[in-house]
Amino acid sequence: MSSSAISIDRPPSASRTRGSTAVASWLLLCCALVFCMIVLGGVTRLTDSGLSMVRWEPISGIIPPISATEWQKEFDHYREYPEYQKINAGMTLDEFKSIFYFEWAHRVLGRIIGLVFFVGFLWLLLKRQLTRSLIPHLVVMFVLGGLQGLLGWYMVKSGLVNNPDVSQYRLTAHLGTAILIYLYMLWVSFGLLERQPAAPVSSGFRRGAIWVGSLAAFTVLSGGFVAGLKAGHAFNTFPLMAGQWVPPGYFALDPLWRNFFENIPTVQFNHRLLAITTFIGASIFVVRGLLEPAMSAHRRLVGLVGFVVLMQVGLGITTLVSYVPIPLAAAHQAMALVVLSVLLYAVFRFRRI
Known part of the structure; x- marks a missing residue:
């Protein structure tokens, strides 16, 4: 945005x-x-x-x-x-x-x-x-x-x-x-x-915040399919699923596109993959932001991005391996909103002045 x-x-x-x-x-x-x-x-x-x-x-x-x-x-x-x-x-x-x-x-x-x-x-x-x-x-x-x-x-x-x-x-x-x-x-x-306007930042950091925010948003939406299919109650191990990196039956449905929205192993695997990709993207963004002297005025915000994303990944894994207890699952959903809120604020502060 x-x-x-x-x-x-x-x-x-x-x-x-x-x-x-x-x-x-x-x-x-x-x-x-x-x-x-x-x-x-x-x-x-x-x-x-x-x-x-x-x-x-x-x-x-x-x-x-x-x-x-x-x-x-x-x-x-x-x-x-x-x-x-x-x-x-x-x-x-x-x-x-x-x-x-x-x-x-x-x-x-x-x-x-x-x-x-x-x-x-x-x-x-x-x-x-x-x-x-x-x-x-x-x-x-x-x-x-x-x-x-x-x-x-x-x-x-x-x-x-x-x-x-x-x-x-x-x-x-x-x-x-x-x-x-x-x-x-x-x-x-x-x-x-x-x-007052935020301290100026390079367009690269603004694009980075948008990319990480977009990844986080897609991850949250994929969580909607996990919830709708109750896919979180299957494959309650991490990082492997049924002892494999890619779960059995990933392309079990026909036509192919249905697997991404209707097949429990595929939907849960894709949610994991998006979450890990978001975490990696956020980690790169945070490390670059903390090491860049021109970003000194924004270091607290950059650090906050890393903290909330790390917390959300940990909460998601804990929820999964604990067989989705209601308090943890609700906290995981609430934390998703916190992550999106912080990333939205980063995009806002890093916008062109």
Whole structure:
């Protein structure tokens, strides 16, 4: 994402403090909520809770069942669908409640984010704290948020069929759109909070940050396919898979392209490969940045890139060999957002001045 992609008015420093800080604080609050939303969505998936709400009720769905009659009615709806009939037959009402609340909280948080964004936008607009160049970006964010809600239901619908598993394609699209919204808000916030231009850097370091960031983004998206196929529960060893560097059955599906999105050994291997490639790229970037005298003003940021990438790789391996415990898997997803956030900030600071 280049600085030319998002142009934000930058008034003189004397007049830009209060207004831009208020807008940035509001956007960062929305960022924090979206961050929580993504992690909660991961927990909802990990606990197999995503198909517990079989109806889309944007308004009335905010209030969960309260009385015993309402709970029984909701449970009866769930029992009409294949997930109960094929996987959870015999589930008790109390067990149903435990998965229902995760999906309910995920949907309600989405509505809260929409409300916080819309009310904040109107308030700042009335206070005349939004610049003309900023308003179109905020409108795009709001539209993306609405489309994301529809995409979420489109994803859920893919699992309310004879095969009660959500489509890994739709899940990855849902994850990718959420991350896009998060990073878009974060980028605009960086521009609003910047008080003075960053120390200039060579175009090579900026390109390096973009390359590492792109690799990290592709790795995260490949993780969406790992999650959708539950591929993390297979081959729980590292670095070998079933005693081999390349797992058996890598090209088992026909046509060939399906292996990259639908074949568990291939999807997990490719996620590992992308993660290792990102780690190597980040290592080269960090070493060069720390040794380059002209990068002295950015050494803390460069070091932070190396630290978060190393932490994420270690967390990913630990999650895998531990057979994907929910706390570690959720932390791995949260750390992925931290990595993308730090790399986005590096791209922002290294942009052409």
